Every structure is written in structure tokens, then in C-alpha cells.
Amino acid sequence: MQARTIAIPLALAAVCMGMLFGATEVATVAFADEQGHKAISGLLLAIWSLGSLLSGLVVGLIRWRASNAARFQRALLALATLLLPLPFIGSLWVLGGALFLAGWCISPALIAAVSRVEETVPSSRLTEGMAVFSTGLMTGVAPG
Numbered sequence: 001m002q003a004r005t006i007a008i009p010l011a012l013a014a015v016c017m018g019m020l021f022g023a024t025e026v027a028t029v030a031f032a033d034e035q036g037h038k039a040i041s042g043l044l045l046a047i048w049s050l051g052s053l054l055s056g057l058v059v060g061l062i063r064w065r066a067s068n069a070a071r072f073q074r075a076l077l078a079l080a081t082l083l084l085p086l087p088f089i090g091s092l093w094v095l096g097g098a099l100f101l102a103g104w105c106i107s108p109a110l111i112a113a114v115s116r117v118e119e120t121v122p123s124s125r126l127t128e129g130m131a132v133f134s135t136g137l138m139t140g141v142a143p144g
Helices: 002-034 038-061 068-083 092-103 106-120 123-141
Strands: none
Touching (some): 002 106, 038 092, 068 092
């Protein structure tokens, strides 16, 4: 029963996170195009990914005291907070820096979410639990 009560909020959170990802990707390309440098959008998104990559390496080295649920909530809050100023940025350089910082929240959120799925879903249904979370994430990216 616990797995079912945890799966629905995690799936909804994954949808919201996916919407953030999708909206940020689309807005980044649109902003670079508006600035007359559409080709730079790939580099900007790579910078965002680099922040995520580096934070994933760091997170993997830390032995956490906080619960996976608390870490997931904090990482999502930090991600949303760091993405809030994006509509007010007027420079590609500043956008690159902002995306890099926001990228630092992606891996911690995903790692904590997957860890939460692992600790709440019975091992016999772990693949299904991961699929529900992944589907929620991709469902959010599409309309984002």
C-alpha cells in the first residue's frame, strides 16, 4: 500500500519536473533565436547539462543524512527557484550562467527521486516503479 501512495505524488512531481525541463529547453532555443544566435542554443543547453553532470558526480560522493524525500523536495525547490529569473535575463552569457547553476539541481533531484522509488517500491515491482517515474518525466517534457 505504501508503494501506491508514494508512486502517485512521485509521478506527479516527475510530470512537473518534466514540464520545467521542456519549457526551459524551448525557451532557451527561442531566446537564442531572438538574440540572433540560434546556433548557440545547443551550447547553452550543453552548459545546463554540464551543471547536472558535475552535481551528479558530487552527489555520488556524499553520504546523506537527509531522507531521499527531503532531498528530492529541496532539489526541486532549488531548481524551480533558479529557473524563475530566466524570463528576465537579457543576455546569452547571463543565461548560460543561470542555466549552469540551475543544472546543479537536476542530478540531485533525479538521484533522490530514483532512490525514493527504490526504497518504497517492492523489489519485485521496481522496474514498474522506475517506469512510472520515467513516464511521468517524459509526459511533462512534451507539453513543457
